[in-house]
Amino acid sequence: MSAGNETVSAGQANAARYFIYAALIVLAVVYLLPLYVMLSTSLKSLDEIRGGDMLALPKAPSISAWVKAWGEACIGVSCVGIKGYFWNSIKMVIPAVLISTLLGALNGYVLTKWRFPGHKIIFGMMLFACFIPFQAVLIPMARLLGLMGLSNSTTGLVMVHVIYGLGFTTLFFRNYYEAFPDELVKAAMIDGAGFFRIFWRILLPTSGPIIVVTIIYQFTNIWNDFLFGVSFAGGEASPMTVALNNLVSSSTGVKEYNVDMAAAIFAALPTLFVYVVAGRYFVRGLMAGAVKG
Amino acid sequence: MSFLEIKDIRKKIGSNEILKGINIELEKGGFLVLVGPSGCGKSTLLNAIAGLLPPSSGDIVIDGQVVTDLHPSKRDIAMVFQSYALYPNMTVEENIAFALEMRGVEKAQREAEVKKVAKTLQIEHLLKRRPSQLSGGQRQRVAMGRALVRQPRVFLFDEPLSNLDAKLRVEVRAEIKALHQNTHATIVYVTHDQIEAMTLATKIVVLKEGQVQQVGTPAEIYNRPANLFVADFMGSPAMNMLKGKVSGGGIALFGNDGIKVAMPPSVTANLPDGKEVILGLRPEAITDSGLVDPKVVSVAQIEADVTMVEPTGSDTFVTGRIDGASFTARTRADLHVAPGQKFAFSFNLDKAVVFDPQTTQRID
Numbered sequence: 110m111s112a113g114n115e116t117v118s119a120g121q122a123n124a125a126r127y128f129i130y131a132a133l134i135v136l137a138v139v140y141l142l143p144l145y146v147m148l149s150t151s152l153k154s155l156d157e158i159r160g161g162d163m164l165a166l167p168k169a170p171s172i173s174a175w176v177k178a179w180g181e182a183c184i185g186v187s188c189v190g191i192k193g194y195f196w197n198s199i200k201m202v203i204p205a206v207l208i209s210t211l212l213g214a215l216n217g218y219v220l221t222k223w224r225f226p227g228h229k230i231i232f233g234m235m236l237f238a239c240f241i242p243f244q245a246v247l248i249p250m251a252r253l254l255g256l257m258g259l260s261n262s263t264t265g266l267v268m269v270h271v272i273y274g275l276g277f278t279t280l281f282f283r284n285y286y287e288a289f290p291d292e293l294v295k296a297a298m299i300d301g302a303g304f305f306r307i308f309w310r311i312l313l314p315t316s317g318p319i320i321v322v323t324i325i326y327q328f329t330n331i332w333n334d335f336l337f338g339v340s341f342a343g344g345e346a347s348p349m350t351v352a353l354n355n356l357v358s359s360s361t362g363v364k365e366y367n368v369d370m371a372a373a374i375f376a377a378l379p380t381l382f383v384y385v386v387a388g389r390y391f392v393r394g395l396m397a398g399a400v401k402g
Numbered sequence: 403m404s405f406l407e408i409k410d411i412r413k414k415i416g417s418n419e420i421l422k423g424i425n426i427e428l429e430k431g432g433f434l435v436l437v438g439p440s441g442c443g444k445s446t447l448l449n450a451i452a453g454l455l456p457p458s459s460g461d462i463v464i465d466g467q468v469v470t471d472l473h474p475s476k477r478d479i480a481m482v483f484q485s486y487a488l489y490p491n492m493t494v495e496e497n498i499a500f501a502l503e504m505r506g507v508e509k510a511q512r513e514a515e516v517k518k519v520a521k522t523l524q525i526e527h528l529l530k531r532r533p534s535q536l537s538g539g540q541r542q543r544v545a546m547g548r549a550l551v552r553q554p555r556v557f558l559f560d561e562p563l564s565n566l567d568a569k570l571r572v573e574v575r576a577e578i579k580a581l582h583q584n585t586h587a588t589i590v591y592v593t594h595d596q597i598e599a600m601t602l603a604t605k606i607v608v609l610k611e612g613q614v615q616q617v618g619t620p621a622e623i624y625n626r627p628a629n630l631f632v633a634d635f636m637g638s639p640a641m642n643m644l645k646g647k648v649s650g651g652g653i654a655l656f657g658n659d660g661i662k663v664a665m666p667p668s669v670t671a672n673l674p675d676g677k678e679v680i681l682g683l684r685p686e687a688i689t690d691s692g693l694v695d696p697k698v699v700s701v702a703q704i705e706a707d708v709t710m711v712e713p714t715g716s717d718t719f720v721t722g723r724i725d726g727a728s729f730t731a732r733t734r735a736d737l738h739v740a741p742g743q744k745f746a747f748s749f750n751l752d753k754a755v756v757f758d759p760q761t762t763q764r765i766d
Contacts, residue, residue, distance in 0.1 A: 290485060290487065292483045292484070292485050292487040293487045293489060293490075295452075295454050295474075295481070295483070295487070296481065296483060296487040296489075296548075297489070297500075298454070298473075298474050298475060299452060299453075299454075299474045299475060299479065299480065299481050299501075300475065300500050300501035300504050300548075301475035301501055301504035301505055302475075302500075302504050306504070310489075310500075311489055311491070314491035315490055315491050
């Protein structure tokens, strides 16, 4: 093709590029604005907040609101800060994410490499679990937890999240292992490896991307969950999200916006951390499952 | 006594019968090649021997032991897969040692065995690499190493060369042949490539639609194919199939006013006049007169129109035509002949076989 046939000149291409970047920058600013307001408000004094101008930078930045949110703020009637609830959430999210991911991987392995009659129906039913609204399972789940003696406990909450997450984790791993060559499993069988050895030694070590995807997905969902937390774990056992709600909606005394904002940032930090550390694997992993040969 | 026996193996998947009663025997140290077009059931049969796909009925016997219901790992077999199936998360060394590790062999002994195999296959410098860092030929070697290190009773190869480029395929083919000669291993090898089958096998089984068409040495399969399918499938270019009629103890070729040739010596049966037959002649049995074997007994000189000349360097393939029927001849490379000319071809009838067009079977 000769240069004369080109329909887009270099100047036009540059203009288009500037326009795209300008649009992206505007959108990024819009998306980052709430985070900026939260951060700057949490660093201001109450007087300055009452003074107006939400977008102004703090005049005398102070972390006193952060200290108060962590250790002194009143959640309901007890004024001990959110730190206890933060650890509640950590104690809930880590076992729930690990157990649901591991079980999802096992399910995916069985559903692709050890197929049994009716495997499609089983998988279909597990998929179905993904689409049942949270609200629909509240009462049966509460009854079940009561019967098992796990009401109002972090252990009970872990169990609920594992059960509810299984549908998704199984879906992720099944689709990933679907593209995993059967010949590798056959070779391992001939080499003398059994069911669990093949899983531990061959499949799991090659599942890095999908493990990351599943962990991010599960971590975000479980950490951010409010409904299960408020329904099944009240009082001292509440997770972070419930405590944040209680802190913000406490109606005694002055409304301390800076403390509320600091607490909200504490609540968002772990998911932010997980995204920043593992985010690039997230996109890669989603792609890996999407296009299989 | 035969070392590997395949007894009346049948396999049904749904209502589809993939294997229709296969019977094969192989002596110890033999190299059995299962060859056939895709969908003929050769890979299914190999998987049945491996134990990866249980047959619907029939038995597999290795060294006198019925292994039909044994788990693949208990059969003392090793398999090389088409995709090599190397474990991507392990180094070459770990790949080769994996089977030994699973069998509880001590680490020091494992390392010694791996070293020995790596030396045989000349992959010592690759031991610390991962499969993704290897070329196709190197992966192929590692896959063989993984099978060799076990010293199994039977080696199974599932189209091991089909992922390699043409030049490498010839090299690795020669390596597999050398490996068999040096180790005297018992091998079952699946391929759709008839040249691989001819070069490697001590015994070839030609399969079609789940049935054995012919079992024999490469020479038997090539020179005396049992039916039209085998004759057409084995050999490249394919065997010439010339229609004719029995006439006065000979065969009249190329239509009614055609050319009469003597009955090939391979036929001993008395065929009635007028019976339709097909005369099968390999391209190398139709040559220019200069190439005719001086010991030949029955030869016919036939003049034909030359329609195409294909030089390959070592030989030249000439397509001749008489009365609408074409045939391919293999002539000397320095033969001067051009399309449109007439040329006298020598038909070596000592090498000819005759088929019955109705039953498609060879007539003896």
